[in-house]
Amino acid sequence: MDRYLIARIPTVAPSVLTLGLLALILSYGPHTVAATGSTYLVSRQSNGTALSPHFTAISDYVDSITDDLSSINTEIHSNPELGYEEVKAHELLTSFMEEQEGWNVTRSVGNISTAFMAVFEGSGEGPIVGFNAEYDALPELGHACGHNLIATASLGGALAAADVMRKENLAGKIILFGTPAEESLGGKVKMLEAGIFNDAKIDISLISHPTSSGDSPYMITTSTDRVDVEYYGREAHAAAGPWEGINAQDGLLLANSAISYMRQQLRPSDRVHGFISSAGSRINVISAKASGSYQIRANDETQLSNLTQRVENCFKAGALATGAELNFTIRPYGYANHVTNDLLAASYATFFEELGGELEPSEIDKMKDPSGSTDQGNLSHEWPSISPYFQIFNEDGSVPSSGPHTAAFEVAAGSKPAFEKSLVVAKSLAGVAVDVLTVDGLLEQIKEEFEKTKTPSLRRRSLSRNA
Numbered sequence: 001m002d003r004y005l006i007a008r009i010p011t012v013a014p015s016v017l018t019l020g021l022l023a024l025i026l027s028y029g030p031h032t033v034a035a036t037g038s039t040y041l042v043s044r045q046s047n048g049t050a051l052s053p054h055f056t057a058i059s060d061y062v063d064s065i066t067d068d069l070s071s072i073n074t075e076i077h078s079n080p081e082l083g084y085e086e087v088k089a090h091e092l093l094t095s096f097m098e099e100q101e102g103w104n105v106t107r108s109v110g111n112i113s114t115a116f117m118a119v120f121e122g123s124g125e126g127p128i129v130g131f132n133a134e135y136d137a138l139p140e141l142g143h144a145c146g147h148n149l150i151a152t153a154s155l156g157g158a159l160a161a162a163d164v165m166r167k168e169n170l171a172g173k174i175i176l177f178g179t180p181a182e183e184s185l186g187g188k189v190k191m192l193e194a195g196i197f198n199d200a201k202i203d204i205s206l207i208s209h210p211t212s213s214g215d216s217p218y219m220i221t222t223s224t225d226r227v228d229v230e231y232y233g234r235e236a237h238a239a240a241g242p243w244e245g246i247n248a249q250d251g252l253l254l255a256n257s258a259i260s261y262m263r264q265q266l267r268p269s270d271r272v273h274g275f276i277s278s279a280g281s282r283i284n285v286i287s288a289k290a291s292g293s294y295q296i297r298a299n300d301e302t303q304l305s306n307l308t309q310r311v312e313n314c315f316k317a318g319a320l321a322t323g324a325e326l327n328f329t330i331r332p333y334g335y336a337n338h339v340t341n342d343l344l345a346a347s348y349a350t351f352f353e354e355l356g357g358e359l360e361p362s363e364i365d366k367m368k369d370p371s372g373s374t375d376q377g378n379l380s381h382e383w384p385s386i387s388p389y390f391q392i393f394n395e396d397g398s399v400p401s402s403g404p405h406t407a408a409f410e411v412a413a414g415s416k417p418a419f420e421k422s423l424v425v426a427k428s429l430a431g432v433a434v435d436v437l438t439v440d441g442l443l444e445q446i447k448e449e450f451e452k453t454k455t456p457s458l459r460r461r462s463l464s465r466n467a
C-alpha cells in the first residue's frame with residue numbers, strides 16, 4: 001500500500017523556496033529525511049507524541065471487520081443519494097450499528113430524517129469522542145466527493161475505539177453521528193442548531209476527507225455564505241415602449257459585472273461564484289424578473305462578513321442603476337472555516353505514520369491556502385476538531401486525473417485502493433480517540449489549545465431583505 005501513501009513534492013530548481021524548505025527540513029531534527037530525485041519529505045509530524053500501546057489492537061480490530069466495512073462502502077458508493085434524501089445510507093448504517101454489541105442507536109435524531117446517533121458507553125464518566133459520518137452525494141455526479149469513504153473511515157474508527165474501551169474497561173463514550181447533507185445544505189449546522197452535539201456533550205469532533213492531492217492532518221477551508229437574489233422590474237414592449245419598462249435582467253447583469261470588477265480587490269483566498277438562473281423568456285418583452293444564486297468564500301468569519309456585505313452592495317448597485325427592486329436572501333447554514341487542533345493532528349499523525357503514511361512537516365501543511373468549505377467548520381469553532389485529508393487512488397494505483405466534484409474522482413472513490421486508504425484513516429482516527437481516552441491530561445491540553453486559538457464566531461442567521 002506504500003506506493004499511495006507517499007506525499008510527493010515536485011523537484012524544483014534551487015531557489016529561495018528550496019533553500020527555505022531545506023532549512024525547514026534540517027531544523028526538523030532526526031526524523032526528517034529528504035529523498036533525492038522526485039523529492040519527497042518524510043516528516044514526523046507526530047514528533048514528541050508517543051505511540052499508543054493500543055496501536056496493534058486498533059489495527060487488528062479494523063482488519064477484522066474489513067468485509068463489513070467494504071460492503072457498506074460499496075453499497076453507499078453505488079447508491080448515491082442527495083442531501084436529506086439519504087434513506088438507504090441511513091437504513092444501512094443504523095441497522096448495522098443496531099447489530100453491534102453495546103451500541104444504542106437513535107434513528108432520525110433531532111427529527112432530521114436521515115441523521116442518526118449511535119452511542120457506546122464505557123465503564124463510567126470520561127471523555128466523549130464524536131465521529132461524524134457523511135453519506136450524501138452530488139446531483140448528477142454521484143459520490144464524486146467520496147463521502148462513502150468518510151462514512152467508512154468514521155464507522156471503522158468509532159467501532160475500533162469502542163472495542164478498545166470494551167476490552168480495557170475504559171471510561172467515556174464514543175458517539176458516531178450520521179451527518180447528512182454536507183453538500184451545500186449544512187446537515188451538521190442544522191444538527192448543531194438542533195442542539196444534538198451539545199446535548200451529547202462531546203469533547204472533540206473527528207472526521208476526514210478524501211482528496212486527489214497529498215495526505216495531511218490539516219484541513220484548511222474557507223467560511224462561506226450562499227445567497228439567492230431576485231430582481232423585480234416591469235414588463236414593457238421592447239420595441240414599442242421600452243422606456244416604460246424596468247429591466248430586471250440588466251439589474252442582475254450589472255451586479256454580476258460589479259462583482260467581476262470587485263475581484264481585482266479581493267484577497268487571493270476570497271471567492272465569489274454563481275450563476276444566473278432566469279432573466280426573462282421573451283425577446284420582445286423587457287424582463288420583469290431575474291434571479292440567480294451566488295456563493296461567497298473568505299478566510300474566516302470576519303472576512304466573510306465583510307465580503308458578503310461588499311457583494312450585497314454590488315447587487316444593490318444593480319438595483320439602483322435600473323430601478324428594479326432587489327430581494328437579497330442569505331441562505332441558512334453558511335459554513336465557518338475549519339480550524340484544526342494541533343494536538344489532535346499530532347496524535348493522528350503518530351498513528352498514520354506508524355501505518356506507513358508519510359506527511360509533510362506540519363509547518364508546511366499549515367501554510368497551505370484554503371480550499372473549499374465544509375460544515376465541519378462550524379463544529380471546529382465549538383469543539384476541538386480534525387478532518388485529515390487522505391489521498392485516494394484509482395484501481396490501477398494511479399492518481400485520479402481530477403479532484404473532488406468531478407467524474408474521475410467519483411470513479412476513484414469506488415476503488416479498492418481508496419477503500420484500503422480509508423481503513424488507514426479509520427485506524428488513525430480510532431487512535432486519536434483512544435489517545436484522548438487513555439493519555440493522562442491530553443484532553444485538558446487539547447481544550448487549552450482550543451480556548452487559546454478560538455476566534456469570535458459571528459452568528460448570522462438566514463436573512464432576507466429588500467433594497
Ligand SMILES: *[C@@H]1O[C@H](CO)[C@@H](O)[C@H](O)[C@H]1NC(C)=O
Nearest residue numbers: 102103104105106117119121
Ligand atoms: C438509548 O438512548 C435513548 C435516547 O438517547 C435513551 O432514552 C435510552 O435510555 C438509551 N438506552 C440505553 C440502553 O442506554
Ligand SMILES: *[C@@H]1O[C@H](CO)[C@@H](O)[C@H](O)[C@H]1NC(C)=O
Nearest residue numbers: 108109110111112113114194
Ligand atoms: C418531526 O417531523 C415531522 C415531519 O417533518 C413532523 O410532522 C413532526 O411534528 C416533527 N416532530 C417533532 C417532535 O418536531
Ligand SMILES: *[C@@H]1O[C@H](CO)[C@@H](O)[C@H](O)[C@H]1NC(C)=O
Nearest residue numbers: 305306307308309310311313
Ligand atoms: C471591509 O473591510 C475593509 C477593510 O477593513 C473596510 O475598509 C470596508 O469598509 C469593509 N467593507 C464593508 C462593506 O464592511
Ligand SMILES: *[C@@H]1O[C@H](CO)[C@@H](O)[C@H](O)[C@H]1NC(C)=O
Nearest residue numbers: 228229230327328329464466
Ligand atoms: C425573496 O427571495 C426568497 C428566496 O428566494 C423567497 O423565499 C422570498 O419569498 C422572496 N421574497 C419576496 C418578497 O419575493
Ligand SMILES: *[C@@H]1O[C@H](CO)[C@@H](O)[C@H](O)[C@H]1NC(C)=O
Nearest residue numbers: 223301334335336378459460
Ligand atoms: C456557521 O457558520 C456560518 C459562516 O460563518 C455562520 O454564518 C453561521 O451562523 C454558523 N452557524 C452556526 C449554527 O454556528
Ligand SMILES: *[C@@H]1O[C@H](CO)[C@@H](O)[C@H](O)[C@H]1NC(C)=O
Nearest residue numbers: 045046047048049342346362
Ligand atoms: C515538533 O517539534 C517542534 C520542535 O520541538 C515543535 O515546535 C513542534 O510544535 C512539534 N510538533 C508537534 C506537532 O508536536
